Amino acid sequence: MTDLTSLTLAEARKGLASKTFTSLELTDAHLKAMEEARALNAFVMETPDQARAMAREADARIGKGEAGPLAGIPLGIKDLFATKDVRTTACSKILGNFVPTYESTVTSQLWRDGAVMLGKLNNDEFAMGSSNETSCFGPVGNPWRREGSNTTLVPGGSSGGSASAVAALLCMGATATDTGGSIRQPAAFTATVGIKPTYGRCSRWGIVAFASSLDQAGPIARSTRDAAILLRSMAGHDPKDTTSVDIPVPDYEAAIGRSVKGMKIGIPREYRLDGMPAEIEKLWSDGADWLKAAGAELVEVSLPHTKYALPAYYIVAPAALSQSAPSLHSFSISAGMPS
Template sequence: MTDLTSLTLADARDALKRKSFSASELTEAHLAAMEKARVLNAYVLETPDEARMMAQAADIRLGKGEAGPLEGIPLGIKDLFATKGVRTTACSKILGNFVPPYESTVTAQLWRDGAVMLGKLNNDEFAMGSSNETSAFGPVVNPWRREGSEAKLVPGGSSGGSAAAVAAGLCVGATGTDTGGSIRQPAAFAGITGIKPTYGRCSRWGTVAFASSLDQAGPFARTVRDAAILLRSMSGHDPKDTTSVDRPVPDFEAAVGRSVKGMKIGIPKEYRLDGMPAEIEKLWGRGGEWLKAAGAELVEVSLPHTKYALPAYYIVAPAEASSNLARYDGVRYGLRVPGRNVIEMYENSRAEGFGAEVRRRIMIGTYVLSAGYYDAYYLRAQKVRTLIKKDFEDCFAKGVHAMLTPATPSAAFGIGEKGGADPVEMYLNDIFTVTVNMAGLPGIAVPAGKDAQGLPLGLQLIGRPFDEETLFSLGEVIEQAAGRLTPAKWW
């Protein structure tokens, strides 16, 4: 029998329906794999009892012919999604042993469709980071290694646990969130597919907030088809989230394999950065050739405000974070460090509960929102954001269906290698991804090849609002040309 942990979601789904194996067998195989891979630190909480119960219930439904779209599929859940009765911490000390009395909309929809929860996945604290090194539970280790080296690499962030778990076969798929690249960058670093859908496509209700106008949930999967299957279950209107869009959810899977003939693909000239590694440039060119060979037309486009995206993002995101994280005060739930009075208790709890990166962003955010600076920073950044959005709208108005760009400026780097003395060095990892969040657009990262050291590299496709289907069609072309990437097992 094929190793059950190496199956794609589509294959596992079809095999479960054929009764080639049971949901319980599939779940047990993943629980065993998780146990052997604890060195990766991908899971911050394993939930074997819940997984077995959910798998047994799935087997009963499969037996009755009442299978949901994800019946019996074992998934990992980023520790940013509230899971009823299961500890949810956002990988921060300040939430302590918080156990939510409610379920996030995204996870509720996955359980509704028959999925099985294996556990909660590691992430950067409050999703603030590009390497998964800011987690209170310690860094995640990328299952990929440089050829001939045993150095531990980062899986990217903030959804590093999700990317590592999917790449290492510790779940069939996983949930992530993307505020400035937190799905697409780890997907590229781990050699898997990750999509950030259009803002409003998935409900944010019950997901720990970082920056509310930028956060969006999305799936990680081994293939483009698998990501499409997961996104359909995760999407949909939710009256509990005022930013959730009320429009029908397409059958994303049907778009996989659709012809891309005649599509216009924009190549933004501003993404050709000074000092960009030659292998990234080469990969980008090769991706364009693959799309051209499939019948698409490549056109150079201009997004003139791209250079302001990163600075504007690092004003808007911390400002919203400072506001969102004000609720963690040690009063109602989570960590409480006593003080002589209520003010001191707030100060002590927040100083001890938040890690260095979160404190940094709260202080930046509070500063840019303060009287006298609001207009100079926050308001100006929002105006820049409008211009970034308009750049994309102008290109789409000229008949461009999607844009092709690199996903990251490099392959995965070593743990502790970046951002020690200069946090900006770490922020530059988001250079190709933040524009998509600022404009609220969908973006997908698809593995497209390897660098000279044998590490995976990804390409990014950016689509028109609510046109994830085109991204799945184009992503499939790249996937077919590049082939699937799997790390050699060392753990």
């Protein structure tokens, strides 16, 4: 049998449906991998008993032909997501051993669709960081190394635990959050796939807030298809989140592999900066060539306000954070939702 931890989520889903292996076997394989890779510090809490119970339930549903779209798939959950009866700290000593009495909307939808929780993943404290070195549980290591070196690299942040765990094959996918790059940057640092969905696409209810006007939940996965599969379960309207968009959730997976032939794609002039490293310049040019070869028409466009993006972020994000901070006390003692 193929090493179960090396499968993509899509491949595991197929194997579970054909009963080539069970969810319990798949879960046990990942729990063992987690034990052997604790030096990465990707998980801040492992939930093996709960994982095995959820796996057995998934196997029963698969046996009855009642499997959900994520039935039996083992996932890791960023420690910003409230998980009922499982410690949620945002990787800060401020929340201590806070155990929510409720479940975040995003994770509740993953469990609704049959996913299995392996444990809670490390992140920068309250999502404030870009290297996952500010967590009260210590820094996360990147499973990748520079060629010819064994020096530990950072996995990026704030979703460093999510990215590291997926890259190290410790889980088949992970939840993450992105305020100003906290999904996209760690995914880039670990050769995984991450997407920050459009604001309002995924509910923020039950997620510890950094900046409520910018935060958005999304997946980190091993492939584009896996990310699409996860996002379909994570997305959806939630009346408990007033910024949640009430529109149907499309079948993201169905769009995978769709041709770009005939599409007109804009390339922002301002995104190519003076002094850009040669390797990045080459990747940019290669990407444009790939799109042309696939039949797309590339058009240079101007986004003149690009230069204001980062300064604006550093005004909006800290201002929003200053509003969230006072509510953390009530969150820790009354299970209230941070504003």
